[in-house]
Amino acid sequence: MLEVNDIVTAYGKIEALKGVSLSVPEGQITVLLGPNGAGKTTTLMSVAGLLKPKRGSVTFEGQDITGRQPGTIVQRGIALVPENRLVFPDMNVHDNLKTGAYVRNDNEIESDIESIYERFPRLKERYHQHAGTLSGGEQQMLAVARALMARPKLMLMDEPSLGLAPMIVEEIFRIIHDLNQEGTSIFLVEQNANMALKIAHQFYLLEQGLVTFSGTPGDMDENEVIQRAYLGTTA
Amino acid sequence: MDYVQAIVDGLLFGAVYALIGIGFTLIFGVMNKINMAYAAASFAGAYVSLGIAQVVGLSGDFGLPPFVMFLVSAVAGGVFAYIVYLICFRFTPDHYELASLMATIGTLLMVDEMVVQATNGEPQNYPEVLQGIFDNPMLEFSEEFAIRGDLLTLFIVAVIATLGLLWVLFRTKLGLATRAVAQQRMAAQLCGIRVDRTNATTFVIAGVLGGLAGAMIGAVVGTLLQSLVVIPLTIKGLIVTVIGGLGSIPGAIVGGLMVGAFENVFLAIRGVTERDMYVMLLLFVFLAFRPQGLFGRVAVRD
Ligand SMILES: Nc1ncnc2c1ncn2[C@@H]1O[C@H](COP(=O)(O)OP(=O)(O)OP(=O)(O)O)[C@@H](O)[C@H]1O
Ligand SMILES: [Mg+2]
Numbered sequence: 001m002l003e004v005n006d007i008v009t010a011y012g013k014i015e016a017l018k019g020v021s022l023s024v025p026e027g028q029i030t031v032l033l034g035p036n037g038a039g040k041t042t043t044l045m046s047v048a049g050l051l052k053p054k055r056g057s058v059t060f061e062g063q064d065i066t067g068r069q070p071g072t073i074v075q076r077g078i079a080l081v082p083e084n085r086l087v088f089p090d091m092n093v094h095d096n097l098k099t100g101a102y103v104r105n106d107n108e109i110e111s112d113i114e115s116i117y118e119r120f121p122r123l124k125e126r127y128h129q130h131a132g133t134l135s136g137g138e139q140q141m142l143a144v145a146r147a148l149m150a151r152p153k154l155m156l157m158d159e160p161s162l163g164l165a166p167m168i169v170e171e172i173f174r175i176i177h178d179l180n181q182e183g184t185s186i187f188l189v190e191q192n193a194n195m196a197l198k199i200a201h202q203f204y205l206l207e208q209g210l211v212t213f214s215g216t217p218g219d220m221d222e223n224e225v226i227q228r229a230y231l232g233t234t235a
Numbered sequence: 236m237d238y239v240q241a242i243v244d245g246l247l248f249g250a251v252y253a254l255i256g257i258g259f260t261l262i263f264g265v266m267n268k269i270n271m272a273y274a275a276a277s278f279a280g281a282y283v284s285l286g287i288a289q290v291v292g293l294s295g296d297f298g299l300p301p302f303v304m305f306l307v308s309a310v311a312g313g314v315f316a317y318i319v320y321l322i323c324f325r326f327t328p329d330h331y332e333l334a335s336l337m338a339t340i341g342t343l344l345m346v347d348e349m350v351v352q353a354t355n356g357e358p359q360n361y362p363e364v365l366q367g368i369f370d371n372p373m374l375e376f377s378e379e380f381a382i383r384g385d386l387l388t389l390f391i392v393a394v395i396a397t398l399g400l401l402w403v404l405f406r407t408k409l410g411l412a413t414r415a416v417a418q419q420r421m422a423a424q425l426c427g428i429r430v431d432r433t434n435a436t437t438f439v440i441a442g443v444l445g446g447l448a449g450a451m452i453g454a455v456v457g458t459l460l461q462s463l464v465v466i467p468l469t470i471k472g473l474i475v476t477v478i479g480g481l482g483s484i485p486g487a488i489v490g491g492l493m494v495g496a497f498e499n500v501f502l503a504i505r506g507v508t509e510r511d512m513y514v515m516l517l518l519f520v521f522l523a524f525r526p527q528g529l530f531g532r533v534a535v536r537d
Binding site: 048050069070071072074075079080082086087088089090091095098099100102103146147150 | 408411412414415418419421422423424425426427428429
């Protein structure tokens with residue numbers, strides 16, 4: 001479904017990605033693990049169109065989307081739930097969701113918001129509340145819900161469990177699992193390797209801007225995965 | 236000396252400061268950058284409308300209704316603001332805030348000079364198109380206190396313009412995009428909003444408000460004099476924004492009315508030459524004791 005071919009993405013002169021290739025198959029949960037600064041966020045941003053790779057290509061459903069505008073990419077069916085959630089703090093929940101549907105022109109937006117409220121009753125209770133006043137867990141759900149409003153075929157998620165209490169983390173992972181069961185493909189970046197490997201169909205390990213391992217959760221000893229996901233390979 | 240009269244006149248006239256403050260704050264809210272050339276849209280609009288009035292000849296016992304002057308000034312303000320956006324923001328490096336700041340200051344001084352060249356630095360009569368809509372004075376309560384019809388008209392027009400802006404911001408898709416960019420730029424992009432387009436439209440909207448304010452200032456004061464509008468309006472717009480809280484529209488409204496009332500009281504007490512000194516003093520008081528302004532919060536952005 002999504003193919004990333006040998007992309008190099010740089011901030012100024014510093015190359016954060018030094019030739020990353022990976023593929024995300026349709027209908028699956030693909031997990032990207034790696035220590036801080038490995039380039040996980042940079043990878044997602046390069047797919048979503050916020051960063052332009054200076055080399056390599058990104059294709060989605062067979063079409064080249066390298067360096068396209070973020071709006072074009074959302075319209076094609078890729079939505080990103082960003083690191084740190086990035087809700088619109090002074091907008092109420094309802095407007096946050098409407099903004100998620102910005103690229104849509106159909107007339108089913110309000111009915112989609114209703115089904116979002118069924119899936120996330122906590123958001124319904126707070127529909128008129130400013131997003132900045134929500135708890136961390138609620139903001140994360142709002143960030144996921146906002147991305148869903150674009151009706152994505154593929155969801156990119158950047159560390160959705162970051163800074164959340166264990167119970168909320170479980171809930172978030174259950175939501176990811178459910179969304180996948182309903183047919184949305186997932187590309188998940190996580191530091192919580194433990195939890196992520198439980199729902200992953202396959203995973204990649206990214207270290208210092210390079211993919212150093214790919215396989216299915218059984219392929220590598222879990223302790224080694226966790227070790228490398230947190231600390232990287234100690235040379 | 237009647238303070239009530241001074242305060243009421245000042246509050247009514249303050250509505251134009253509120254409009255200019257709203258424009259300032261809108262641009263700051265969306266771009267997180269200061270546009271020093273913003274008030275230039277105001278007097279550019281005022282001078283263009285005046286120029287057209289002189290050519291078409293609607294000054295004196297003008298044949299065209301006053302709203303034409305306002306319309307011309309608003310449109311000119313919008314066009315001018317868009318040009319400022321292109322020159323000072325679109326093509327200056329995004330991460331280097333000093334570049335756009337210096338460019339806007341340069342633009343302000345350049346426009347100032349152009350006005351001087353065009354008018355020889357002489358005051359220009361502006362048709363007092365706001366008079367005659369209501370009786371003047373409109374309401375006479377006593378010998379000492381009356382509400383001026385032209386100021387009341389100005390106030391009503393400013394209120395309508397502000398309500399229009401709020402309608403755009405809170406009831407349209409364009410407004411949704413504007414608020415999204417102002418609050419969380421990266422997330423807005425992820426939702427498919429084009430930040431550059433939102434920036435440009437924000438400038439145009441702010442310019443339209445500024446142009447409207449410029450025409451109304453001309454109409455109420457009756458003359459336009461470069462040395463009394465160019466720098467003073469810029470400074471006042473900034474002061475209103477700081478007092479209200481950078482990025483806050485309610486703040487700009489309250490700040491505008493406050494500055495209007497405050498300066499008018501000091502105009503009455505100390506005269507026109509000293510007036511702006513006290514307004515400056517007000518600014519320092521705020522910067523020292525409430526730097527975030529009335530409605531601003533202690534800055535935390537991405
Ligand atoms: N805006 C930026 N400017 C300069 N360098 C950056 C920028 N953002 C990230 N980097 C650098 O790029 C590299 C990869 O960063 P990235 O955010 O992609 O890592 P990550 O894997 O998401 O890390 P984390 O787990 O901490 O979120 C890091 O070395 C980082 O310092
Ligand atoms: Mg990251």
